[in-house]
Amino acid sequence: MSEGNGGGSAAGTNVSSDTAGNGAGARGLARLNLVGAIRHGDIVGSILLTMAVMAIIVVAFGGNPWTVARTIISNSLGQEIFLGQTIMTAAILTLTGLAAAIPFTARLWNIGGEGQMFAGAVVAVTLGIMLPEGTSHGLFVLILIAGAASGGAVWGSVPGLLKAYFGINEIVTSLMLNFLAFFAANYVVTVAWPEIYAQLQSREIHDNARFPDFWASAKVDVSVFVALATAVAAWLLITRTSLGFSIRSIGANPRAARLAGVRTRLVTVSSFATAGAAGGLAGAVTVGGIHHDLALDLWISNYGYVGIAVALLARLNPMAVLPAAFIFSTLRVGSNSLQAAAGISSSFGEVLIATFVIMLMVTGAIKFRYAQH
């Protein structure tokens, strides 16, 4: 969160929106930039406002705000096994956060992180079951990761292609593709490889396809390194490559970028495909790392949508996505045991995250600037 974007040094902090469904920024040029230095007062104000709203909700549902707060902290960081869960969830949220942050930088609204994660998970579970059991461990895991990333990239590039070549608004298409990916996953777990002993989940993948443990007692595996490496790669992509420069220039001023020779269509499709690959990796983590199967209740975790909140908290900076994902993961995992400890449903985690980011916008800690008409 400390990654500033002052003084023009900041890469990847420009977002803008072209809500016109027509062409890459030709009409309805609604550009916006994420602007302003971070004022600590705004952040403190957002935290206080969030706490106030949360306290009201907790009391309304008959809970005790203090118990809720204590439960969230102790059940996300307090024990080795909870900490492990928090770290693994942070890995997923980092990847879905990057799936939002990269296209947002080019003022493209990828709301499809959820579907890209499912596409990756479908490919991962298919490979993990179909490939011969004797494939060597390292190779199998690498194939799983590469396959999930490619699956997510292909799925993710669909709204990019529709946007680039037909001028179709990417918000609606990327949202709809989430549902299509979910039903594809539904097909996999109910028809293709159903688990006989449990409903709505697939068979387990082969042992050799499972991600090796890295901190076994906390059930943390190499997914963490997948997330770290992807965040570093995304940061290098945005700040150190010509594609990243094009992405940022489109975000800053699409028209100027096009006049300067940036190939808008290619960049649109590439940023969606890159985002899709990150989302697909989130799917690989859930299948290869955490569950070793594909369960449909992944859908109610809303990792794709929470990823958008992560990207905003990180102010679209790929490296800042890591701490942002960890913070939100703490709130998510800590809320899992609220039902038993404080009598509040675990959905509280999402409420908390959404309220906090809304408050960051209300106080102006996250601020967008728009081109006026």
Added chain:
Amino acid sequence: MTEVVLITLFGSGLALMVPVLLAALGEAISEQAGVLNVGIEGTMLFGAAICALVGVNTGNVPLALLAGTATGIAAGIVLSVLYVRRGTDQIVTGLLFNIFALGVTGILTAQVIIGNTAPTLSPWTVPLLGRIPKLREVLNEQNFLFWISLILAVVIFYVLRRTWWGLYARAAGERPHASSSAGLDVWRLRYTAVIAGNALAGLGGAALVMSTSGRFIPGFTSGRGFIALGVVVVARWNPLWVVGVAGLFGLSQALHFVSGLIDFFDPVPDQFWLALPYLVTVAAVAVSRGSRYPAAVGIPWREPAAEARG
């Protein structure tokens, strides 16, 4: 045989159209005034959950529908303060509002509603049309919300396209700066449009509960608000066209119910039919390329003087 299929298709298709139609009408109002309300899915969820809650506890269907609409109004007030007064980014705020709504309605379901079932609306026999053979079997299946939603479509068409308020609201959605210079209160127009739009979305959510099982489950609306966003684009913000496009969506969803009646469809997996409405939405949005959002949609508006002060 064919007749049974067609009657089932249109009977359930028209019933499934109603929640999407109401939500899409609401979205059309708010987008015409320049506010893209992505939070419509969340408002529908809130409307549905509160409607189920009131229905379960009072057993009074009209009261439950009113409660759903009132919830929509409350959501509209909150959202209009964010979108209009505070000028937060509409797309991001809307998405976060959806997550918020999913969470709060999830808590409500787990702790208050707990799988209880509310009474639902019964079909209403139409006076004149209800006597025409064939048509009768489709129309008499519909409850009175179907007719209300059709009337609302006509009323909203009239208000948006034939009244001064409608003209002003559309001006605020196209050229807020010019509208303000001409003496219009852009904020006030947008407040009204967002609140009215969310009231309809809340009613849409309530209609979903009251026309189906009367039971609310987390994530009950399953993307219907998002589909409404697509419907509005395809219908080019014309409330009368919205009826047709929402109807197309309803039919595509109803195909699931008739697929079992037709042998030809046997090899098609169930998931295909479930996914079809979303596929239809993508395809419909894709073919309506020329459709253009109102110019100022998505951009918060401030008085130039306020902008200069920062």
